[in-house]
Amino acid sequence: MSVAVRGLTRRFGPTAALRDIALETRPGEFVALLGPSGSGKTTLLRILAGLDFADSGTVEIEGQDMSAVPARARRLGFVFQNYALFRHMSVFENVAFGLRVRPRxxxxxxxxxxxxxxALLERMQIGALERRMPEQISGGQRQRVALARALAIEPRLLLLDEPFGALDAEVRKGLRRWLRDLHTEMGLTSLFVTHDQEEALELADRVAVMEAGRLVQIDTPERLVEAPATAFVAGFLGHAARLPGRLAEGALHFGGVPLPPLPRAALRAAPAQDGPVLAFIRAHEWAVAPAPEGEANATLRSQRPAGGHAHVELDLAGHVIEAEAPLGLLRVGQPCRLVPQTARAFAA
Amino acid sequence: MTPSTTEPRGLRWLLILLAALLLGVFLLLPLAAVFTEALRRGWPPMWQALSDPDALAAIRLTLLVAAIAVPVNTLGGLAGAWCIARYRFPGRALLLALIELPFSVSPVVSGLVWVLLFGAHGWFGPWLEARGLQIIFAVPGLVLATLFVTFPFVARTLVPLMQEQGREAEEAAATLGASGWQSFRRVTLPGIRWALLSGVLLCNARAMGEFGAVSVVSGHIRGETNTMPLHVEILYNEYQFVGAFAVAALLALLALVTLGAKALVERGTARGAAA
Amino acid sequence: MTPRRRDPLPGFGLSLGVTLLWLLGLVLIPLLALLLRPLELGPAGFWHSVTEPRVLAALRLSFLGALAAAAATVPPGLLVAWVLVRYRFPGRRLLDGMVDLPFALPTAVAGLALTALYAPNGWLGAPLAALGLKVAYTPLGVVLAMAFVGLPFIVRTVEPVLRDLPREAEEAAATLGASRAQTLWRVVLPALAPALLAGFAMAAARAIGEYGSVIFIAGNMPMVSEIAPLLIVVRLEQFDYAGAAAVGVAMLALSFLLLLALNLVQRLWRRA
Incomplete structure (x- = not known):
């Protein structure tokens, strides 16, 4: 089951919800559409399902152009953010709906x-609920019913809009793993929308990052974290400090902040041209040590244990920097010396 | 100790009593007067008044007019509510306002407009007369006047509910392969059935009880163009009080049945929402 | 190709078409006939037609009577809504059902019933007459009948607002040292004011055109207790279509002016 999207653009009045989107998925893949709210990810999902239409561009599913195919003929499973269960039907009837409305x-x-x-309800582990009405079951159970209903039509592609958005944190964790297993066992091709980067990175084979209607990068979670393509991706994924700087004379200079320059060789990413940049530095990319008054450039604001080390927050000339330090090394209020080991720089 | 957000017990009961007294005297007493007057001389004269051929004709005519007007306005109201609540298009608010317009038009004017169109001196009056077609002072006029006054009931009860429900359920049905008709019959209609029933009940009560609008277009021909409310007026003006109140009592009974049914329907809605 | 025009939910064209046909045929064209008919009188003729003393008296009674009736139903309407929403007591459901009675009762039946009740020999008319108060066949009777049909509008518009009014606001007022009376006056009543005004507007709009419940009790004395809708009927009986339409247009104009004015008040209120 493959999807190919080319040059997709969608405008709502004067604002463009999608601009020139290109996306291809491979059969069996689990793809996340990740982005802040308003980035166009739900619009893209709805266009795939035939619930919305692009102003230009094409959608192909298994090589077939979808522009003339109405939603009901696409045979795609769509799970709505708030599930959109039929309130007047039992769980059983909800799941049976797609089969009952088929041509004779x-x-x-x-x-x-x-x-x-x-069989589907058993598989979703909600076999006992078949006579209940949607109002009588919990949020997590509704999610499973919605999924069962979408899968009942044996869809070529499963589309999920914020599948865990309406659930509390505990239920969400459990369902996540379960959904991933289900995807693999049933041999599905799935696309899901989320604004939660942790969810996207944990679940998806590939993540498509969207910003203001554009698809800025699609890659495996590892590649996204290691090699973000733009400043936006670098800022959106992984918790990184964002500092303004300047590339000149073979090194990254931090203008407003008291940090030593980083040679180009130490940078993980940098534009070829010299000039103003935005630098992103992750917590584990800092070296922190206590320092006497004269050499210190930061003060420790707070710390808490995290695994085998301490997660610390420092005040660096007004910037709050998160870093990692050995347990018990630092005291709150202590002057420290903070030095970046590496950074990713993007032209500003 | 009285909680700070309610009134002392004594005052509470005083207010309840006052409200009950008010509704009792102001609303219930008139109703009681109708039944009392109807039964002033006992059951036989009342039965006689109701089984009078003219009274029977009036009952039949009222049923006929409602049987035409209610379905038409139900279908129109469904269509109107569907396009207003399910789609966004310019002029949507105006359309809703126009649908509700007949509520702010006097019943007499609601009859008058049809006379202006189809009466002897109306726009199409001479044309119709030349072809021997009669609308005013005939059943079609009664139906049209009734259609006008009962026009908004169904759309008005459906629009708020359907707007609140949103269109996700129908979209879900579409992704599951349902056709427009299947989606309407299996998803939309069951979702609004109680509100629809409530709107139809109100529409029907008004259709059967309408007086002003039909009085203008009726011509008051006994046995032919007299509906029940008009029959009440004729009997009253002829000082046949028992007869007038007997027919009035029948209409009042219809109102009570409507209110009872509406209460049941609303309980159904509440249960449907809680289920 | 204009794919943007498409919608995943079919039936827009059909439903809009049916709706427009239904609206046009049953409401808009007839109302157009009403608006156009008085044109044949000319401006002066129209003015003369609606300012005839008998017409003016009738319009005044319908308009001012409607305002008086709607105003008179505000306090009892508020009381009933308050009791129904805030208190639990046996028979509440019955009381609640009774409120809709004027909606459901055919207007002619209501008119007949009120006349029987308030006539000089009626259950309430006799004691009132003994006190020197004549209700039936006077303008007071007209206002009474208008109040009868208007009461549910007040109750039914205030009720939902009162039900959704957060108790916390009242509790907060109490913790800030307000007495119960102060809380009601400064917190609850202002919150209900827009709904009260809307209910008032609907009750008044309904009462201006009210016919069935009024004509039996009014007595219909020209210049005294004759309402505007009755004049339409009178003119129609004389085959004066244009004159009848002129009165109809005048009534419509009065209702719309009223609704417009109240709308304006509400808007100013919100801004203040």
């Missing part, structure tokens, strides 16, 4: 419908 010739018999629905 393709419609399975009553016994077959029952068998398939029950």
């Amino acid at each position: 010739a393709a419609r399975p018999g009553e016994a077959e419908i029952g068998r398939r629905v029950r």
Whole structure:
């Protein structure tokens, strides 16, 4: 099951929700659409499902152009953010809906419908709920019903809009892993929308990062973290300090902050041209040590243990910097010396 | 100790009593007067008044007019509510305001407009007369006047509910392969059935009870163009009080049944929402 | 190709078409006939037609009577809404159902019933007459009938607002040292004011055009207790279509002026 999107643009009045989107997925892939709210990810998902239409560009599914295919003929599973369960139908009837509305010739018999629905409910671990109404079950259970309903039509592609958005943190963690397993076991191709980077990085084979209607980078989680393509991706993924600087004479100079320059060779990414840049430095990319008054450039604001080390927050000339330090090395209020080991620089 | 956000017990009961007394005297007593007057001489004269051929004709005519007007306005109201609540388009608010317009028009004017169109001196009056078609002072006029006054009921009860429900359920049905008709029949209609029923009940009560609008277009021909409310007026003006109040009592009963049914429907809605 | 015009939910064209046809045929064209008919009188003729003393008296009674009736129903309407929303007591559901009675009761039945009740020999009319108060066949009777049909509007517009009013606001006022009366006056009543005004507007708009419940009790004495809708009927009986339409247009104009004025008040209120 493959999807190919080319040159997709969608405008709502004067604002462009999607600009020239290109995206290809491979069969069996689990792809996340990640971005802040308003970046266009839900619009893209809705266009794939046929619930919205692009102003220009094409959507192909399994090589077939979708522009003339209405939503009901696309056979895609769509899980809505708030599930959109049919309130007046039992769990069983919700899941059976897609089978019951098939044309008579393709419609399975009553016994077959029952068998398939029950099998799906079992698989979703909600077999006992089939007679309940949507209002009578929990949020996590509704999520599973919505998923079962979408899967009942044996979709070519599963689309999920913020699948965990309406759930509390505990339920969310458990469902995440379960969904990943389900995807693998059932051999699905899935696309899901999220604004939670942790969720995207943990679940997806590849993550497409969206910013203001553009798809800025699509890559594996590892590549995204290691080699962000733009300042936006670097800032959005991983908790990095963001400092203004300048590339000149073979090194990165931090203008307003009391940090030593970093030679180009130490940088993980940098534009070829010299000039003003934005530098991103992650917590583990700092070296911190206590220092006497004259050599110190930062003060420790707070610390808390995290695993085998301490997670510390320092005040660096007004910037709050997060870093890692050995446990018990530092005291709150202590002057320290903070030195970046590496950085990623993007032209500003 | 009285909680700070309510009134002392004594005052509370005083207010409840006052409200009950008020509604009792102001609303219930008139109703009681109708039944009392109808039964002033006992049951037989009342039955006689109701089984009078003219009264029976009036009852039949009222049922006929409602049987035409209510379905038409139900279908129109469904269509109107569907496009207003499910799509965004310029002029949506204006459309809703226009649909509600008949509520702010006097019943007499609601009848008058049809006379201006189809009456003997109306726009199309001479044309119709030349072809021997009669609308005013005939059943079609009664139906049209009733259609006008009951126009907004169904759309008005449906629009707020459907706007609140949003269109996600229908979108979900579309992704699951349902056609427009399947989606309407299996998803939309069951979701609004109680509100629809409530709107139809109100529409029907008004259709059967309308007086001003039909009085203008009726011509008051006994046995032919007299609906029940008009029959009440004729009997009253002829000082046949028992007869007038007997028919009035029947109409009042219809109102009570409507209110009861509406209460049941609303309980159904509440249960549907809680289920 | 204009793919943007498409919508995943089918039926927009059909439903809009049906709606427009329904609206045009049953409401807009008839109202157009009403608006155009008085044109044949000419401006002077129209003015003369609606300023005839008998017409003016009738319009005044319908308009001022409606305002008086709507104003008179505000306090009892507020009381009933308050009791129904805030208190739990046996028979509450019954009381609640009774409020809708004027909505459901055919207007002619209401008119007949009120007349029987308030006539000089009626259950309430006799004791009131003994006190020297004549209700039926006077303008007071007209206002009473208008109040009867208007009461549910006040109750039903205030009720939902009162129900959604957060108790916390009242509790906060109490913790800030306000007495119960102060809380009601300064916190609850201002919050209800827009709903009260809206209810007042709906009750008044309904009462201006009210016919069935009024004509039986009014007595219909020209210049005294004759309402504007009755004049339309009178003129129609004389085949004076244009004159009847002129009164209809005048009534419509009065209702819209009223609604417009109240809308304006509400808007100023919100800005203040």
